[in-house]
Amino acid sequence: MLASLTLLLGLPLALTTEPPTCTPLVPVTFDSDTIPRLLGAWIYITGASKYPPHLEELKAVKYAIFSLLPGSHEDELNVLEVMRMNETCMTRNTSKIQVFRENSTLMHVDENVTSTAQLIQNDKGFLILNHSNGNFPGLSYSARTLNVSKEYLEEFRAQLHCLGFTDEEMFFTSEKYACPLPGEKTDEGDTESQLGN
Template sequence: MLAFLVPVFILSMGMVHAHATESPTCTPLVPAEMDNATVDRLLGHWVYIMGASQYPPHVAEMKELKHATFTFFPGSHEDELNATEIMRLNETCVVRNTSKIHIFRHNSTLAHVEGQEVSMAELIHSDKDLFILKHFKDNHVGLSLSARTPEVTKEQLEEFEAQLRCHGFKLEEAFITSPKDACPAAGEEKGEGSTATAESQLG
């Protein structure tokens, strides 16, 4: 699944006090420069925040996914990453550690490979603590936002929200994760967070 990977995980939370009648300012998405520094920045832990997709199978998966995190580790080759994903699908926590991410530097594209399934996404230039992807699947487009922590600023959310509208999505078509549905770490009980999250900021 992977945040990146596909809006294949998330939870529909009825989104946002959106200004549906306002015309968003459509700033073109700029692909990230895929150099060594960018690849190194991808390593580590990420939390899937929100996303939307035109691809029906991905939408169906999103409806089941309530929370997801993923971690990238160096792979066996320079342009390959290993990925571990932890997600709650309905009431079940699932861990996947067999995914691989292939990096194509010439076009800033990442390919997520899980068994026979391959998902493609373009890495978008963003703040170093954000992970924004533009997904492609059978001529369908999707956008996803992940971050180092469950907390993102109101301005970051509004900017991403505007990009969703620019790509033809209604805000009610977007999905957002809920920190309260996070799978607890081994041996730990799930605690209540005290910091602001996308869910709380979006209403």
């Protein structure tokens, strides 16, 4: 009887120490509504990558906002990025995203550098991208607003843990490093310069 009672009392503790269930990343199936839903401004919140060039960039990005704009044809998007890399604010409008509907893949082309990702289904209106560069996993999380709940961030953190990332490999941006948007005045009264024009 005592052994049974000990087993029953210990069971809830054992159940709570198991690792969280990892939900699979399911790519969005592109349809006629997919691209219009992507258009507009997004704030980059967090990401992780094992791909060395992306890892270096993640370490340097302190804040980033980007806009996806219609391109020259229906399967192309123009990208306007405003970001703080370490201590420097910069604006770039030279990159494009090619859309491959047949395999729900997005390819970001910035000068001579390309990277691919799949848009991941979610019911919360976030832009979650599963980056694929060789055998190096990567995941990024962007939102329409900075007001993302801790609950959603914890869900994303859990998903990164499922992919084998540690907390030290996750990089978060902060609003305190926000850069002025193109044409906005800085505190010193100067207009922020725009790079890549």
